[in-house]
Amino acid sequence: MEEEHHAEHKKEEVHHEKKVKIKKSSMWMMISGVLAVLLIISVTTGGFKGGMTSGKTLSAQEAANNAISYINTNLLQPGTTAELKDVEEADGLYNIKMEIGGTEYDSYVTKDGGLLFPSAVDMTEEIATPETTTPEAPAGLVKSDKPVVELFVMSHCPYGTQAEKGMIPVVELLGNKIDFEVKFVNYVMHGEKEVLEELNQYCIETEQNAKYLDYLKCFLKEGDGAGCLAEVKVDTAKLEACTKKADTEFEITENLKNPSGTYPAFLTHDAECKEYGVRGSPTLIINGAEVSSSRSPAAYLATICGAFNEAPAECDEELSTANPSSGFGYEATGAATAAQCG
Numbered sequence: 001m002e003e004e005h006h007a008e009h010k011k012e013e014v015h016h017e018k019k020v021k022i023k024k025s026s027m028w029m030m031i032s033g034v035l036a037v038l039l040i041i042s043v044t045t046g047g048f049k050g051g052m053t054s055g056k057t058l059s060a061q062e063a064a065n066n067a068i069s070y071i072n073t074n075l076l077q078p079g080t081t082a083e084l085k086d087v088e089e090a091d092g093l094y095n096i097k098m099e100i101g102g103t104e105y106d107s108y109v110t111k112d113g114g115l116l117f118p119s120a121v122d123m124t125e126e127i128a129t130p131e132t133t134t135p136e137a138p139a140g141l142v143k144s145d146k147p148v149v150e151l152f153v154m155s156h157c158p159y160g161t162q163a164e165k166g167m168i169p170v171v172e173l174l175g176n177k178i179d180f181e182v183k184f185v186n187y188v189m190h191g192e193k194e195v196l197e198e199l200n201q202y203c204i205e206t207e208q209n210a211k212y213l214d215y216l217k218c219f220l221k222e223g224d225g226a227g228c229l230a231e232v233k234v235d236t237a238k239l240e241a242c243t244k245k246a247d248t249e250f251e252i253t254e255n256l257k258n259p260s261g262t263y264p265a266f267l268t269h270d271a272e273c274k275e276y277g278v279r280g281s282p283t284l285i286i287n288g289a290e291v292s293s294s295r296s297p298a299a300y301l302a303t304i305c306g307a308f309n310e311a312p313a314e315c316d317e318e319l320s321t322a323n324p325s326s327g328f329g330y331e332a333t334g335a336a337t338a339a340q341c342g
Helices: 033-044 060-074 158-177 191-207 209-222 225-231 236-250 252-257 270-276 297-305
Strands: 017-020 082-090 093-100 103-109 132-135 148-153 179-184 283-286 289-291
Touching (some): 060 093, 132 297, 148 158, 148 270, 158 179, 158 209, 179 191, 191 209, 191 236, 209 225, 236 252, 270 283, 283 297
Antiparallel strands (some): 017 132, 082 093, 148 283
16 A cells, blocks of 8 residues: 555655745735625625616715625624725726725725725736745765765655656766665565566666666656667667576565565565665665655755765756656656655
């Protein structure tokens, strides 16, 4: 069963974030629940009942007085009163400034008194860019001259594929300045298709490593392993020989047919899983220690760069701060999550 990893077992540490202050938009007014209700009533009923007119232009003062009267008579609780402060014509409507409970509201009413709008949006106003954050490395990373980065996944775990999509741009950027490897959790949760795919990936990464990242990027599009073998021009004869050998060595087919537990064992990286206590997909290990990180390329870059004794120039590059979507495909972005398979 796929579920959120238990908090006591796998806790997501939120990155320390460097705030980039950008002026916030002031175009949206904060309005009361009373006026929100008023908007719904005015639109769904086609106007104000009880004294409001339709099809005839009222003066600004008449429209404002009628609106205030309607609000006080029908919408406000006893003891609360709307008081008209000012009214003027604006953009084909009447702009009403009223005070309710000590707070002033800027609203609009149509010239025939039929509709009242608690607030308006100026579509000519430029929307300010929302506040953004720059990820920083978590504290306490084990450092080295060339960080060893191990990402443990299940090939068909949607959170594992999310992590891989976030990690690949970082691996391509840092190149041989890190020692990176995808490894597999020591059991599978997605049946035979996962067993066969992980076996293929294990052999491609081990024996045809120059093609591995290209293959993985292709596979993460649609999960089409067979198509990606052809697209990347993997040596299939060499692959078949390797998978047969690995199948025998790690008893992969035997474990699939006769699982000893809830899920079949997959033991290509069993020693490392036991050493690090890996129990779910994805799990990130850097320099021999488990590390929590958000899954955007920018977050992974910050995390890995924090593990250098002396960070290379590539660590100053800007990568996407968007979290990839879970599952296959590159089109969508996803939410920050600590979810795992396992």
